[in-house]
Amino acid sequence: MxxxxxxxxxxxxxxxxxxxxxxxxxxxxxxxxSLDKSTSGNLSVYDSKQEEPLDDYLSLVLKEVDEATGDSTVKLKKTIKELKIKEKDNITKSSLEEIYLKEGYELSSVSDKEIILVKKVEKSFEPGRYYLGEEKGFVAIFKSDDKGKLFIEDYKKDIITRRVESLPEGDRVLLKNNQLKFDTKEEAYDQIAEIES
The missing domain is CATH 1.20.5 (Single alpha-helices involved in coiled-coils or other helix-helix interfaces)
Known part of the structure; x- marks a missing residue:
């Protein structure tokens, strides 16, 4: 029982x-x-009970962050007022997130002055080429594999004892962004010799 x-x-x-x-x-x-959206892709949300409209002078900042290096680039910085199609439109945090979520952005932070949305991107390089860059603070030669990913072929030979911070500002920027590209490793070594002189 x-x-x-x-x-x-x-x-x-x-x-x-x-x-x-x-x-x-x-x-x-x-x-x-209950959210009323007039058209797809429009930033306006008219149901004020759900969420308050954002202040016109609040800035929206869109950033792209390279997953490999951690470098970030600002792709857009506009005030809410600049984003409005019509003067009477109301833009909310949710409507911004919804629009930019489709483009791969995620909410990073919200303050009294700005809303920051971040998109992670993966920089790809021309396959089979050699690039000069930075490895743990030192100048290094990287090779790009068939998918455009950088790797170091020989850690003993391809990491140079020259510290990146000891180079002129222009060279540091080029190295940090892997902007120096070569067809052969010998060309990369020649460029290192030129940088060091």
Whole structure:
């Protein structure tokens, strides 16, 4: 008798949990459906009960971050006022996230002055070429594989004892961005000799 009572209580408990889940799901879904968007790709959201419009002088900053090097580049910096199509449009944080999420951006930070959205990108290089760059603070020769990824062929020979920070500013920038490209490793070594002189 006690076993039947426990089984009955367990079944009732499962049923109640299921009911609560479905009620919560439908209430949450109806809130999302209440957003009124005039056109696809428009930044305007008109349901002020859901979220307050952003201040016109708040800046939106879009950044791209190279996954390999960690370098970031600002792709866009505009005020909310500059983004509006019509003067009466209301732009919210959610509408910005929704539009730029499709382009691969994610919310990074929000402050009183700016909203920063970041997109991670992977820089690819011309396959089979040699590039000068930086490895742990030293000048190094990298080779690009068939997918455009850089690697060091020989750690003993291809990492030069010259520190990048000891070079002139222009050379440091070129090395940090892997902008010096060569067909052969010998050409890369010749360029290193020229940099060091």
């Amino acid at each position: 006690k076993v039947k009572k426990n089984v009955l209580l367990f079944v009732i408990g499962i049923f109640l949990v299921g009911c609560l889940f479905f009620v919560g799901y439908f209430i949450g879904g109806s809130k999302e459906a």
